Amino acid sequence: MNESLNFIEQIIEEDIASGKHNGEVHTRFPPEPNGFLHIGHTKAICINFETAAKYGGITNLRFDDTNPTTEDTSFVEAIQRDIKWLGFDWEDRLYFASDYFGQLYEFAEKLIENGLAYVDDSTSDEIAEMKGTPNQPGKNSPFRDRSVEENLQLFRAMKNGDFPDGAKVLRAKVDMESPNMLLRDPLIYRIKHAHHHRTGDDWCIYPMYDFAHGQSDSIENITHSLCSLEFIHHRPLYNWFIEKLGIYPSRQIEFARMNVEYMITSKRKLLKLVEKGLVSGWDDARMPTIAGMRRKGYPAAALRTFCDKAGVAKRENLIEIELLESCVRDELNKISDRVHVVIDPLKVIITNYPEGKVEMIEAINNPEDEGSETRMIPFSREIWIEREDFREAPNKKYYRMGPGRNVRLKNGYILHCEDYKKNEETGEIEEIYCTYYENSKSGEDVSGVKAKGTLHFVSAEQAVKCELRLLDYLFTDPTPDGHDDKDFLDFYNEDSIKVVDAYMEPALAKAKEGQYFQFIRNAYFTLDPDSTEDKKIFNRTVALKSSWKK
Structure with a gap:
């Protein structure tokens, strides 16, 4: 096996070699439209799009929009804008979990008909208490053994809007003693009388993320569901739904999320x-x-x-x-x-440069780019330099401007510092007085004058705030x-x-x-x-x- 491959690529190459999914690679990036994408999503986007492209596959963009109270079209638009800016294109494969609400509802009814889901009237606190703890098994809901007929009737009544928010939920009948808390009869539908950004008021029940996400992957024939590590404990539940519903077996693979110093990804x-x-x-x-x-x-x-x-x-x-x-x-x-900007300005007056004269000096835009263009910057008798570029008593390691010293201006002349003026009250340097060497503008010191330091500057009269x-x-x-x-x-x-x-x-x-x-x-x-x-x-x-x- 090629050691340069990451573990996801190793799995994919094994699948291709075995003929799984007919050797196809089809991934997806499935954000929830409840906020902007962050640095962690950047990694997930790159992995999904670049991995599929490497193996001649394709990637879907799907919005898992199952919570109408937190989602908004503005987030949908921002997410698409961000992905395109990063350099990736889903082409015509833009989908929404809400596209599949009808099919997901049918999946839920199928689970009920097979005795694998039931309507629970318990409150959220009661359900949480029934689930137990990681060290203590859960307890069955008193509504767990309702008949298929009663569950179908109640679930359809939920869909028709006959009950208020929170009155009932639909739960999968998995295993209340499972060491994986997510398998302890998880919620798969809840009542929400809320306007959805795409489906409007067509629905008043919405699938839980864990129910919609995996099934949406299956509906889209996603071969490899690549997601971050926090979903590793959800995988057994996704696989349970796939098995019980007998649908396309997407394979979930988890990778470590992007955690960067000084940043949060919540x-x-x-x-x-x-x-x-x-x-x-x-x-x-x-x-x-x-x-x-x-x-x-x-x-x-x-x-x-x-x-x-x-x-x-x-x-x-x-x-x-x-x-x-x-x-x-x-x-x-x-x-x-490369441009000239002075942040903490100190005025320099070049006493032997003609008053009123403005000279245009050529500067290359980017010396790292062989094809870079040039531009012209103005030079005149009065210029601004950075205040930190002048010292009254510079030491030997200080190569910038000081009394009696020469210094070169970036793209310009060599100056010689003659004198300076201080504010009598504050002691702050107000102006520097220099002379310039007229024949020193080129990159070579044709005058024979040496200057160790180079300073950037802006012409005082032409500078823009x-x-x-x-x-x-x-x-x-x-x-x-x-x-x-x-x-x-x-x-x-x-x-x-x-x-x-x-x-x-x-x-x-x-x-x-x-x-x-x-x-x-x-x-x-x-x-x-x-x-x-x-x-x-x-x-x-x-x-x-x-x-x-x-």
């Missing part, structure tokens, strides 16, 4: 962040949702690479966020334009939901976003969504959708270099 907890106003929405650039990561500036290719490098495992593990950021950084290095959102991790702890004694919100990072104004070169005024930029010597940034023609807003995506400490 929709319930992500929803809590949204509802409490701790983030601006599901697509907040600090969120671990696909929409949030896209807004932050993570390229789709970087997320796919990350999933590939993280691998397909059988056991849960915690992946260092540095691996994700490294994949993002590597991709951005290839595709980002912009807003930067300096993003940090949403949580202060690498495992915010991994503490039994604390709530995940205890680790919410109050300083996860800092908004500052900056000066950018004028070409950035034409920046568009979906473009990626390296702010020279600072970090990678991308344009935020909140931007307008008059005000550009950029999100910090990732640092230029790792600050990770092993």
Whole structure:
């Protein structure tokens, strides 16, 4: 067997070799439309689509929309948008569990007719108590031995809306003494007088997820149901339904979910962040949702690479966020334009440069791209540099600007620092006075003048103000939901976003969504959708270099 294969591929190749499913591979990605997709879903999407493609198979997109009170069409649209952005296409294979409500109902009646399901009048608390504990067997419901005829009559009355919510449920008759709690007569239908985003008010009973999910796979002839590890205990129940109903035998295979430091992958907890106003929405650039990561500036290719490098495992593990950021950084290095933006400005006046003169200097957009175009940036007598790029008394290891020192401007001239002015009250440096070497603009020091440091800059008169959102991790702890004694919100990072104004070169005024930029010597940034023609807003995506400490 090929050792380079992951365990899912090994199983599939064994199935193909044995002729199972006629050698076909048909997978599906089955999200619930009750929130946005997150980093964990990214892995599931990649595994399902890429595994099928590797073996010449196909992948369905199916929404398991069985809970009308939490689902919405806006989530359906957002999920489709995210999957396409990641680079995957389900073509014409878009399905919904609600497409199969009629067939699922017939399955339920078949179980009743075969004495394998019954209507229970017990309350949810009573049912929970009957189920016992992992160390204690459950007890049969007093309604478990109802006749087939009575169960059919009651179930049809449930369907017709004759009972209020919670009055009755339909349960599968499996084994109340099973060590697997999920097999202790699980609920398969409940009453919900709620409007469904697709079926409207056609139904007032809805199948439970565990009943709809496996059967929907079977209806679609899914050969390999690839899902995350939390569903491993559900597999015996899915197999029980398949066996008792005599339907297509989809095979469920579980893999470890994607757990990444400083991120959470619980929709319930992500929803809590949204509802409490701790983030601006599901697509907040600090969120671990696909929409949030896209807004932050993570390229789709970087997320796919990350999933590939993280691998397909059988056991849960915690992946260092540095691996994700490294994949993002590597991709951005290839595709980002290098641009001049000054965040903490300090004015430099070039005393021997003509007043009123504006010179256009050529700059290459991306030196990593052989076919990269160039653009022109303005240079004038007064420029802005970063405040940290000047020291009154620099040491030998400091190669930036200081009194009596030479420094090169990126794409521009070499300057010599002559003097500076301080604010008499605060002691803060207000202006730097320099001269420039007129024949030093080229990449070579044709003047014979040496400069060890290189600074980025913007022309003071032509620079355009912009807003930067300096993003940090949403949580202060690498495992915010991994503490039994604390709530995940205890680790919410109050300083996860800092908004500052900056000066950018004028070409950035034409920046568009979906473009990626390296702010020279600072970090990678991308344009935020909140931007307008008059005000550009950029999100910090990732640092230029790792600050990770092993």
